[in-house]
Amino acid sequence: MSPKEREPVVKRYAGNPILTRDDVPYPVATVHNAGVVKADGRYIMIFRSHLLNGRSILGMAESADGYKFKVRPEPFMTPSRDGVLGEYEEYGVEDPRICRIDDDFLITYSAYSRHGVRIGLARTRDFGSVERISLITQADLRNVVLFPQKFGGRYVRLDRPHSEISPWSMWISYSPDLVHWGDSKVIVKPAGYHWDEMKIGPGATPFRTESGWLNIYHGVFRTMDGAVYRLGVILHDLHDPSRILGVADEWILQPEDPWEVTGYVHNVVFSCGAVPEEDGTVKIYWGGADKVMCAGTARISDLAAMCLEKSRSPM
Ligand code: BMA
Numbered sequence: 080m081s082p083k084e085r086e087p088v089v090k091r092y093a094g095n096p097i098l099t100r101d102d103v104p105y106p107v108a109t110v111h112n113a114g115v116v117k118a119d120g121r122y123i124m125i126f127r128s129h130l131l132n133g134r135s136i137l138g139m140a141e142s143a144d145g146y147k148f149k150v151r152p153e154p155f156m157t158p159s160r161d162g163v164l165g166e167y168e169e170y171g172v173e174d175p176r177i178c179r180i181d182d183d184f185l186i187t188y189s190a191y192s193r194h195g196v197r198i199g200l201a202r203t204r205d206f207g208s209v210e211r212i213s214l215i216t217q218a219d220l221r222n223v224v225l226f227p228q229k230f231g232g233r234y235v236r237l238d239r240p241h242s243e244i245s246p247w248s249m250w251i252s253y254s255p256d257l258v259h260w261g262d263s264k265v266i267v268k269p270a271g272y273h274w275d276e277m278k279i280g281p282g283a284t285p286f287r288t289e290s291g292w293l294n295i296y297h298g299v300f301r302t303m304d305g306a307v308y309r310l311g312v313i314l315h316d317l318h319d320p321s322r323i324l325g326v327a328d329e330w331i332l333q334p335e336d337p338w339e340v341t342g343y344v345h346n347v348v349f350s351c352g353a354v355p356e357e358d359g360t361v362k363i364y365w366g367g368a369d370k371v372m373c374a375g376t377a378r379i380s381d382l383a384a385m386c387l388e389k390s391r392s393p394m
Contacts, residue, residue, distance in 0.1 A: 088331045088385065089310075089363055089375040096338050096371035097146050098126065103138060104152050106131055109343050110138070111366030114177040114284070115352035116184060117145075122354065123206055124148055124364070125155055125175045125186060126372060129343065134158070134171035137188065139206060145354065145362050146374055156188070156201065156209055164211055167192045168199070176351050178225040178284045180234075185257070187223040187236075190214060198223040198238070200257060213258045222280035225257075226292065226320060235320055236260065237281040237294065247278030249296065249313075251321045266321055267313060267393045269298065274309055274330050277301045282310065283353035283363070290383040291317050291324045295350050295363060298330065308347040309333040310365065313393075314386035323393040325386030331377065332365065342368025355379060 098110050113126035122142040127135050139155035140148035156175075158168035170191035178185045183202050186209070190199045195218025203209040216223065222239040229235070233253040241247050249267040252260040269276050275298020283295040292315040299306050309330040316322035334346045350365040360376045367373045 085329075088381055089377045091336065091373065091375040092146055094146060095336060095373040095375075096367055097374050098124070098140060098148050098150070098372040099370075100128070102140075102148070103128065103150050105154065107136075107138070109370045110372055111343075111369050112174045112349050112351050113140075113364055113366070113372055114175040114186065115145075115354055115362075115364045116177045116179055116284075117354050118179070118184070118206075122148070122362075123177070123184075124352070124372070125177060127173050127175065127366075128154075129369075130171075134191075135173045137172055137175055148372075155206070156186075158190075159211065163214070164190070164199070167194065167197055167214055169193065172199070174222070174349075174351055176224050176284050178227050180225070180227055185225055187215070187225060189221050195219045196221055215258060215260060222282070224281040224284050224294075226285055227287075230318070230320065237266075237285070237320075238263075239278075239280040241278075247280065247299075249279055249281060264321065265394075266323055267296075267326060270391050273328075273391065274298055274300050274307075274333075275311060277306065279311075282350040285315065285320070286353065286355045286361070287317070288314075288355070288379050288383055290387065291315050292320050293361075293379065293382055293386075295331070295353050295382075297349055305346065307334065308349050310348055310350055310363075312382045312386055314383055325388075325390035326393050327382070327385035328389045328391040329385065331382065331385070332363070332375070334368070336367065336373070338371050339367040339373065342370030344369040348373075 107128035137156040173189040252263040310332040314324040
């Protein structure tokens with residue numbers, strides 16, 4: 080490595096990609112954008128797959144070490160066929176994030192339909208059965224991540240509405256019951272002529288560190304060759320997550336491996352899950368080119384330092 084090159088913040092796992100469609104025992108075109116949690120010492124992954132008609136479902140895989148995953152023979156969640164959910168999940172379910180609160184694993188996912196994209200909330204205790212709670216947004220809002228604890232008696236989420244006037248920015252909202260949300264405000268916007276200038280969105284479920292809540296997010300830059308999706312990191316105040324302590328100026332990961340550069344949608348690394356470990360590292364999971372799952376590790380203190388030492392302006 081030349082002295083000019085930065086040590087990679089995220090060290091890719093040597094066995095990437097860790098999961099592909101060849102590992103799935105039913106016909107799918109892709110395996111990507113997975114939420115991951117560690118429960119009772121095992122890693123549980125809920126991943127998105129495109130079916131061969133282009134619509135998405137969610138599958139489940141388990142692992143003892145966080146890298147070698149075995150896929151369950153049946154899908155975890157397929158679009159509802161009945162009632163309100165049947166109407167709003169008609170085009171598929173996508174991009175799950177998992178957040179543990181007490182004994183519940185809460186899953187936020189994108190529900191696509193002819194009416195646009197909304198976010199659904201589902202709950203499981205054992206990953207055996209899953210119960211839909213409610214749709215928790217209107218259209219067109221995506222990338223909802225929950226914080227794993229309440230603040231001032233309320234649940235807190237980050238989300239990403241879109242409007243022509245304020246494109247694709249990160250907002251925070253509060254709820255007494257996980258179903259009704261409000262008190263929303265914008266907290267981070269894309270930065271002009273920066274790697275995340277086109278859009279940003281919450282990625283992995285935020286996790287608690289000594290210095291604040293770490294939020295691994297995605298940022299998009301439009302080029303003559305299409306959009307490039309990269310990952311960055313934001314640090315939120317421990318007691319008031321609407322307070323931003325820093326937004327790392329530099330990305331932490333960009334598409335580089337062949338399966339990140341070429342796939343279903345090229346030049347994409349997109350994260351829906353990260354697992355902090357007791358040794359001060361975090362396992363970060365990302366979809367490569369919307370086709371395969373990849374993993375890597377970073378030191379939590381390095382990510383926090385990037386936010387605190389060289390922050391770009393949040394707004
Ligand atoms: C976003 C979402 C993600 C996807 C990304 C790159 O808009 O659809 O699921 O990974 O685009 O294609």
